Amino acid sequence: MKFSMMKKVLLSMAISFLLYSSFVMTQSAKLDPGEAITMKEIWGKLQLAGRLKLDEDLCSAEPIVYVILCNCSFVxxxxxxITHLALSSLNITTNLPLEFVKFRHLQYLDLSRNYFNGTVPSEWSTMRLSLISLLGNRLSGPFPIPLTGITTLEDL
Structure with missing residues (x-):
């Protein structure tokens, strides 16, 4: 049976959440400080700061409108x-932030059903994503060449 891309994303996120839960041995695991700063930068660029609260402890926050999943097995x-980030259907109307490249362990990025415009930043070619969803946005230009540089990409 063939799954749609969205079902694959949701299944991957569910599996990752279970893995995340098994990695957490203690309440003391916290998001890497550099990634917390990057997330706040992205939140500001996406103009979400006034609309959605960004929980201080992103990795243990309950997913409500957005989904952030983490791997807490480091150190x-x-x-x-951060390994999974889903910001779909939030009516975001800006360019794609280049700061996503700072998440070195990000595997899944769902930015579908927003109003992102412009082009995919060339810096994104260094990301190690398995899946990216940009469905339903207002990106312009030819097929995003930076995406061809993501050698780990399995689903677009």
């Missing part, structure tokens, strides 16, 4: 890294 299970 003896005390440091978390």
């Amino acid at each position: 003896n299970n005390t440091v978390c890294r």
Whole structure:
């Protein structure tokens, strides 16, 4: 049976959440400080700061409108890294932020059903994504060449 891309994303996120839960051995695991700063930068660029609260402890926050999943197995299970980020259907009307490249462990990025415009930043070619969804946006130009540089990409 063939799954649609969205079902694959949701299944991957569910599996990742279970993996995340198994990695968390203690309540002391916190998001890497650099990734927390990057997330706040992105939140500002996406103009979400006034609309959605960005929880201080992103990796243990309950997903409501957006989904952030982390792997907390770094540095003896005390440091978390963002692995999954879903910001779909939030009516975001800006360019794609280049700051996503700072998430070195990001595997899944869902920015579908927004109003992103412009082009995909060339810096994105260094990302190690398995899946990216840009469906339903207002991107311009030819097929985003930077995406061809993501050698780990399995689903677009």
